[in-house]
Amino acid sequence: MELNERNQLSVSQRRLTKRIIKLTAEAVTDFGMIQDGDKVLVAMSGGKDSFVLLEALKTLQARAPIDFSLVAVNIHQHIPQFPVETLRTYLEDCGVPYHIEDQDTYSIIQRLIPDGQNVCSLCSRLRRGILYRVADELGCTKIALGHHMDDIVSTFLLNVFYGGRLKGMPPILRSDDGRHVVIRPLAYVREYETEKMAKIRNYPLIGKGLCGAGENKKRTELKALIRQWDRECPGRVYNIFMSMKRVSPSHLMDSGIYDFETFTRRSVDARQTSDEVQKASAP
Numbered sequence: 001m002e003l004n005e006r007n008q009l010s011v012s013q014r015r016l017t018k019r020i021i022k023l024t025a026e027a028v029t030d031f032g033m034i035q036d037g038d039k040v041l042v043a044m045s046g047g048k049d050s051f052v053l054l055e056a057l058k059t060l061q062a063r064a065p066i067d068f069s070l071v072a073v074n075i076h077q078h079i080p081q082f083p084v085e086t087l088r089t090y091l092e093d094c095g096v097p098y099h100i101e102d103q104d105t106y107s108i109i110q111r112l113i114p115d116g117q118n119v120c121s122l123c124s125r126l127r128r129g130i131l132y133r134v135a136d137e138l139g140c141t142k143i144a145l146g147h148h149m150d151d152i153v154s155t156f157l158l159n160v161f162y163g164g165r166l167k168g169m170p171p172i173l174r175s176d177d178g179r180h181v182v183i184r185p186l187a188y189v190r191e192y193e194t195e196k197m198a199k200i201r202n203y204p205l206i207g208k209g210l211c212g213a214g215e216n217k218k219r220t221e222l223k224a225l226i227r228q229w230d231r232e233c234p235g236r237v238y239n240i241f242m243s244m245k246r247v248s249p250s251h252l253m254d255s256g257i258y259d260f261e262t263f264t265r266r267s268v269d270a271r272q273t274s275d276e277v278q279k280a281s282a283p
């Protein structure tokens with residue numbers, strides 16, 4: 001079913017659909033995420049956000065004044081009970097070229113990480129490496145991930161609360177080796193909107209928790225806090241998100257980006273994080 005398929009949707013459902021497309025288009029434009037000729041790898045985990053991402057990009061592709069192509073990619077990690085054929089059927093039907101990369105990372109993780117220890121960090125690194133390699137093999141110029149505003153805000157808060165640093169999850173990011181560009185076209189979309197969209201579209205969602213890792217406790221707490229703010233202080237999450245777009249280095253304390261001796265902003269080339277500055281000046 002196409003996102004712009006109007007007649008089966010109620011007015012409020014059509015409004016939500018339109019809003020998600022509009023917000024996705026705005027984020028793509030604001031951060032120059034997709035250019036003419038790009039081939040975008042769309043990471044499909046089987047979760048709600050990845051389905052929304054694929055449909056939104058597919059709709060934008062049909063409407064955009066530029067030419068770009070899409071390829072949906074799922075990594076088949078051999079997680080027990082993962083219904084890879086359900087996802088394959090969906091991708092087959094939706095008409096976007098797709099690739100399922102068979103990589104048994106589940107066994108690697110089971111072998112390397114002792115029982116009871118956190119597996120997500122290794123799993124994420126393995127998946128990221130596989131996505132980069134598959135992007136190269138498929139000739140993709142961008143890698144689109146389904147992170148939304150709530151992911152960006154909770155990552156920002158996690159870094160502030162537990163890491164002691166102002167650092168978020170950017171809508172567009174070049175990999176450390178400069179060879180890959182990761183984009184997050186749903187950056188302006190709220191999680192409750194992807195949840196509603198998933199219900200409306202009746203996506204064949206693949207449930208969380210099949211890997212047995214459980215939820216990250218700190219992230220779960222922050223998501224609960226975000227939901228509480230939404231109920232009690234509407235607008236707060238949006239304001240936190242907007243604060244990442246309106247930074248005043250002279251009113252913070254990072255001498256890597258603001259020179260407090262000359263009261264000038266450092267040039268981009270000279271910019272270092274405070275950690276790097278401290279490291280460089282350490283005895």
Ligand code: SF4
Binds near residue numbers: 119121211212
């Ligand atoms: S929740 Fe499961 S699939 Fe997701 S990163 Fe953790 S181990 Fe990997």
